[in-house]
Amino acid sequence: xxxxxxxxxxxxxxxxxxxxxxxxxxxxxxxxxxxxxxxxxxxxxxxxxxxxxxxxxxxxxxxxxxxxxxxxxxxxxxxxxxxxxxxxxxxxxxxxxxxxxxxxxxxxxxxxxxxxxxxxxxxxxxxxxxxxxx
Numbered sequence: 145x146x147x148x149x150x151x152x153x154x155x156x157x158x159x160x161x162x163x164x165x166x167x168x169x170x171x172x173x174x175x176x177x178x179x180x181x182x183x184x185x186x187x188x189x190x191x192x193x194x195x196x197x198x199x200x201x202x203x204x205x206x207x208x209x210x211x212x213x214x215x216x217x218x219x220x221x222x223x224x225x226x227x228x229x230x231x232x233x234x235x236x237x238x239x240x241x242x243x244x245x246x247x248x249x250x251x252x253x254x255x256x257x258x259x260x261x262x263x264x265x266x267x268x269x270x271x272x273x274x275x276x277x278x
Contacts (some may be wrong), residue, residue, distance in 0.1 A: 147224035148189075148233040150241050153215040156192065159208075160253050163199065166206040174198060174205060176265055182234050189217040189230060191238045193246050195265060206260050211249050215242045240270040 174197050181192045194212035199205045217238050219230040228236075247265040255262035 147220050147228065148230075148237050149218040149220065150238075151216040151218060153213050153242060153245055155249060156212040156214050157194075157210070158212075158249065158253055159210045160257065161200060161208045162257065162259070163203070163205055163207055165200070165203045167203045168206075172205060174263060178268075180239055182238070184219075184230055184234075187219045187221070189219055189234060189238060191215045191217065191234060191242060193239060193242045195246055195250055197250070197263060197265075207254065207257065209250060209254055209263070211246060211253060213242055213246050213249065215245075217241075236270075243268065243270055 176195050176197045179192075179194045179196075183190045192212060192214045194210065196208075196210040198208035200208050215238065217234075219233065224233075243265075251262045251264045254260065
């Protein structure tokens with residue numbers, strides 16, 4: 145058994161808006177913005193991860209999309225033989241577990257426009273990204 149159990153996730157929010165100012169002959173330049181939050185209550189850990197991409201003001205970008213997921217985890221201290229602790233497990237594991245679900249949800253959401261190709265969030269080194277966010 146592991147010290148951190150993943151109990152699942154839910155989509156808290158999804159949004160897609162077409163940019164009517166988009167010029168189709170423009171080079172598309174999407175830069176995703178990622179955010180992470182967590183709450184620890186006893187052995188229950190709730191991690192929220194969100195992504196926002198695009199713009200409605202920039203005529204080089206065809207849409208604006210965002211998604212927020214909430215994952216629940218359980219910390220089992222008796223299984224934490226190395227005494228890593230819940231904070232490190234969140235940083236090193238919980239966000240990394242949720243990120244592929246966020247990528248898939250954004251990809252599915254953007255593909256549903258039936259006008260532009262699906263946008264796939266880039267793969268990231270979650271530990272490095274979290275360290276840079278501090």
